[in-house]
Each structure stands twice: as structure tokens, then as C-alpha cells.
Amino acid sequence: MKIRTVLPALALLAALPAxxxxxxxxxxxxxxxxxxxxxxxxxxxxxLAFEEAGNAVNGRAxxxxxxxxxxxxxxxxxxxxxxxxxxxxxxxxxxxxSSEAMAIRDFVHQSKIPLVMPNAGANVLTGExxxxxxxxxxxxxxxxxxxxxxxxxxxxxxSAFLLAPxxxxxxxxxxxxxxxxxxxxxxxxxxxxxxFGQTSDFGPYLAKVKDAKPDAVFVFYAGSEAINFIKxxxxxxxxxxxKITGAAWTVSPLFLPAQGEAAAxxxxxxxxxxxxxxxxxxxxxxxxxxxxxxxxxxxxxxxYESGRLIxxxxxxxxxxxxxxxxxxxxxxxxxxxxxxxxxxxxxATNNVxxxxxxxxxxxxxxxxxxxxxxxxxxNVKDDVNGCAMNW
Numbered sequence: 001m002k003i004r005t006v007l008p009a010l011a012l013l014a015a016l017p018a019x020x021x022x023x024x025x026x027x028x029x030x031x032x033x034x035x036x037x038x039x040x041x042x043x044x045x046x047x048l049a050f051e052e053a054g055n056a057v058n059g060r061a062x063x064x065x066x067x068x069x070x071x072x073x074x075x076x077x078x079x080x081x082x083x084x085x086x087x088x089x090x091x092x093x094x095x096x097x098s099s100e101a102m103a104i105r106d107f108v109h110q111s112k113i114p115l116v117m118p119n120a121g122a123n124v125l126t127g128e129x130x131x132x133x134x135x136x137x138x139x140x141x142x143x144x145x146x147x148x149x150x151x152x153x154x155x156x157x158x159s160a161f162l163l164a165p166x167x168x169x170x171x172x173x174x175x176x177x178x179x180x181x182x183x184x185x186x187x188x189x190x191x192x193x194x195x196f197g198q199t200s201d202f203g204p205y206l207a208k209v210k211d212a213k214p215d216a217v218f219v220f221y222a223g224s225e226a227i228n229f230i231k232x233x234x235x236x237x238x239x240x241x242x243k244i245t246g247a248a249w250t251v252s253p254l255f256l257p258a259q260g261e262a263a264a265x266x267x268x269x270x271x272x273x274x275x276x277x278x279x280x281x282x283x284x285x286x287x288x289x290x291x292x293x294x295x296x297x298x299x300x301x302x303x304y305e306s307g308r309l310i311x312x313x314x315x316x317x318x319x320x321x322x323x324x325x326x327x328x329x330x331x332x333x334x335x336x337x338x339x340x341x342x343x344x345x346x347x348a349t350n351n352v353x354x355x356x357x358x359x360x361x362x363x364x365x366x367x368x369x370x371x372x373x374x375x376x377x378x379n380v381k382d383d384v385n386g387c388a389m390n391w
Contacts, residue, residue, distance in 0.1 A: 022063040023321060025050075025310065026083035028076060028094035028104070031068040034197045034223040035096045037254055039068075042118050042303030045296060046093060048287055049307025057311060058319025069095050071197070073103035080104040084111050090321040091116060093306050098122035098141070098168035108133055112324045114331075116309060118302035122168055123176075126351035128386030133324065135331055135350045137309055137343075138302045139271055140382050141172035142179075145247055147356045147377040148269040149180025152216065152245060161214040161242075162191035163205055165221060170196065173220045173247050181218075189214045194225075202229050206236045219246035226250045227258045234262035243267065248371065251361045254297040256369055263369050266361040272298035272340045273359050273371040281339040301339040309334055309345075325391060346381060350389075353381045 027046070029039035043066065050062045065087050067079035076095050083089045084107075092108065092115045095101055101120035108115045109131040117125070117134065121141035125134055152160075160181060164170030170193060178188055190212040192205050209217045217238070221229045230251065233244060248268030256263055274285055274295045284304055288296040296304075313330035314321070321327060328350075335344045343354040358375040 022061045023057065023314065023319070024087060024089040024091075025062065025064050026080075026087060026089035026092045026094075027064050027066045028069055028079055028083060028092050028100075029066070030071045030096050031066065033071045034225065035071050037223065038096050038119065038299045039094075041254060041297060041299045042094070042096075042306070044292060045284075045288060045300035045303035046118075046307035048284075048291065049304045049311060052287075052308075053311045057314040060319045062311075065089060069097075069100050071097050071100065073097075073099045076100035077103045077107065080107055084113050089113065091310055093118065093303075093310075095120055098125075098172070101125055102129075102168065105129060105131065105134065114324060114327055116306045118306040119299060120169075121172065123172055123385065126349040126382060126385075126387060130349055130387035130389065132328055132350065132389045132391050135309070135328065135345055137306045137345075137352055139354070140351055141169055142176035143351070143380055143382050144271065144356065145173050145177040145269055146180045147380060148218075148245070148247075148358065149177050149182075149186065150184040151269075151358055151375065151377070152218075152267075153181060153184035153186045157186065157215045157243065157245070159187045159189050159214045159216075160245075161189055161209045161212050161217045163209065163217055163219045163246075164193055165196040165199070165225060166193035167196040170220055174218070177218050197225070199225060200228055202232045203236070206233060206238055209242060210236075210238060214242060216243040216245045219244065219250055222249050222252070223255075226252070226255050230255075230259045230266070231262045239265055248359050248361075249298070251369075251371065252297045252299070253295050253371065254299060256361070256371075257294075259369070261363060261367075261369060263361045264363045267374075268359060270298055270357050270359050270371070271354055272301040273357060273373055275370065275372060276339065276341065276357075278337065278339075278341060280337050281341075284339040296339075298340075305336060305338045305340065305343065308336060308338060312336070342379070348384055348389075349382055349387045351382045353379055356380045 069076040248270035312334040316330035
């Protein structure tokens with residue numbers, strides 16, 4: 001009799017659906033060090049995208065697990081392995097620095113965990129070292145600055161001095177600009193690479209720029225280095241004799257409050273500015289500013305769109321994450337009109353196709369400096385550049 005009462009209960013339990021497991025997203029980003037503010041912004045914006053989806057897809061909750069890379073390649077590699085083998089994440093999102101991305105590339109490919117990159121721009125990751133499991137939502141370094149070379153030459157800049165931090169992204173950004181600028185007829189009169197994350201005094205570099213007498217300096221810095229460079233260039237009165245241009249992260253909305261009027265006049269290329277006039281951007285900025293009490297930057301836009309790409313792909317797989325190839329192929333089918341404008345993933349490279357904007361930092365009537373779009377180069381796409389997708 002006892003057996004008869006137990007068996008129906010067991011049968012009832014077996015008939016109940018198993019509780020859906022969380023979809024775990026490993027945020028492999030810097031939360032300390034020179035790029036900590038970028039890591040926080042990407043995470044905040046990705047969380048906003050998940051919230052808009054109700055923090056779940058097909059009954060499976062979306063959960064972000066943070067891992068601080070400290071902007072160190074060896075730490076990034078260790079954290080990636082921990083997120084995959086111990087935390088059992090379904091996706092990785094990050095990192096910020098190209099050197100970190102290169103450090104985790106082989107592990108990601110071998111473990112077949114989708115890595116969505118909102119920032120790291122190393123060209124080879126969607127070129128000769130591409131992987132079907134690495135999807136770039138941010139930009140490649142070449143894609144980001146390539147349009148600026150010809151654009152600046154056509155606007156009268158015939159000679160340029162290059163200045164950037166001495167690491168993979170700095171050199172690739174300068175290389176991408178140099179290639180298009182010289183192809184248009186421009187001349188590079190000098191280039192310098194400062195120790196990454198260790199330079200607080202830009203005086204010697206500014207003196208070299210001034211002595212070379214170029215039409216423009218094309219520069220890239222981010223984080224605290226960007227703030228210091230812009231302030232010191234203003235103190236040096238460099239803009240009186242040289243046009244200050246570059247990858248416009250240097251005057252990101254994330255850094256403008258600290259740079260203030262010193263940033264005014266900077267001209268460069270960027271894949272997003274807060275002032276973009278489209279419905280998706282207006283809604284994103286309203287929600288982000290309400291939550292975080294400040295304007296979201298291009299890092300936030302890329303973090304948000306990384307989150308949206310994951311959500312939209314999962315909708316196509318009904319929330320299933322086991323078949324990684326199916327997840328990636330679903331990402332290829334997503335076309336978004338996001339804060340940056342139209343974008344989609346190129347299946348040939350897994351690199352994003354997007355608009356690149358030429359922007360200028362301008363002082364408004366309220367005394368604040370903001371970025372204004374002065375031109376749009378639409379649907380910028382990278383060549384295959386040696387990429388062969390090997391599942």
C-alpha cells in the first residue's frame with residue numbers, strides 16, 4: 001500500500017517540466033585600472049538591454065557574471081578559463097584591450113564559447129585569426145579609422161604626425177589611418193608611441209609634434225591617458241599651430257566632463273555619438289541617463305548592442321544555447337537599428353557592418369563641450385583579410 005502511494009507521486013514529479021537553467025553571460029572586462037570606467041559602462045548598458053527583454057528569453061533568466069581582467073592579458077586568460085570551466089557561462093562579452101582579446105582567442109575557439117566583443121579592435125580577430133565563435137559588435141581598428149584618412153586629406157590635411165600608446169590597438173589604429181591617408185596623397189612627418197598605461201607627462205611628445213610642423217596630429221588615447229593628453233595639449237597651446245585629430249575615443253563622452261573646454265576643436269572618427277538623431281538612440285539615452293545620471297558613451301552603445309544581439313539571437317533559437325553553431329548563425333540573421341544606427345554582422349568575417357561618423361568636439365551655449373556629427377560614412381565593411389571560418 002505504501003508503494004502504491006509513492007509511485008504516483010514520483011510519476012507526477014517526472015511529468016513536471018525541469019526548471020529552466022539561467023543563461024549565463026560572462027562579462028570579461030576591466031573593473032579596475034586605466035580602463036575601469038569603460039568596463040563599467042559596457043556592463044551597465046548590456047544589463048539595460050537584458051532588462052528590456054525582461055531579463056529572460058523563453059523562460060530562461062539572463063544572468064551577468066563579472067570578471068575583472070585588470071587590462072592584463074594573463075589575467076584575462078585566467079578569468080576566461082574560470083568563467084567557462086567553473087561558472088559554465090554560455091557567452092563571454094569583452095574584453096576592452098586588444099592584447100587581452102588576443103590572449104583569450106585560442107581558448108575561446110577551442111572551447112567553442114561565443115565571444116561577443118564590444119570593444120577590442122585587433123584586426124586579426126576578424127581577419128587571419130578569425131574564429132566562428134568570435135563576433136565583433138564594436139569595430140576593427142582598421143575599420144574605425146580607415147575612413148578618416150581620405151576624409152581629412154580631402155578637407156585639406158596634407159601632412160600628419162601620429163601619436164598613440166604602445167600596444168596592439170594603438171599601433172593598428174595608426175596603421176589603419178596611415179594606410180588610407182598616404183593612399184590619398186598625405187604625408188606622415190613623424191610618429192611616436194608612448195608606454196601604455198604609464199604616461200602621465202605628454203610634454204616631450206607634444207614638443208616633437210610641434211617641431212615637426214604637420215597640418216595635423218592624429219592621436220588615440222583612452223581612459224585617464226586621454227584626459228591627461230587633451231588637458232596638456234591645451235596647456236601647450238598645440239591647437240594654435242596644429243589641428244588635433246584622431247580616433248575620437250580620445251574625446252569620448254565618458255571623458256569629456258573631465259576634459260572640459262580643452263577638448264573643443266578635436267576632429268575625428270567615431271562609430272557613435274550621443275547626439276545621433278534616431279529613435280533607438282533617443283530611447284537608449286533616456287533610459288541610461290535616468291538610471292546612471294550621465295550620458296552614455298560609444299562604449300555604452302556597444303555594450304547595449306552586444307546585449308541586444310545576444311537577446312535577438314536567443315529569440316531565434318528559442319532560448320537554446322547548447323548548439324553553439326546555431327547560436328552564431330542566429331546572430332548572422334540579426335539586423336538592428338540600434339543607437340549607432342543600422343548594423344549587422346558580416347558572416348564572412350563576424351565583423352560588424354556599421355556607419356562611421358566624423359565628429360567634432362564643440363562648445364555649446366551652455367559652456368559644455370559635446371560631440372557633433374559633421375559627416376557620415378555609411379555601411380563601412382571590412383574585407384575578408386585572410387579570414388577562413390573553421391568550425
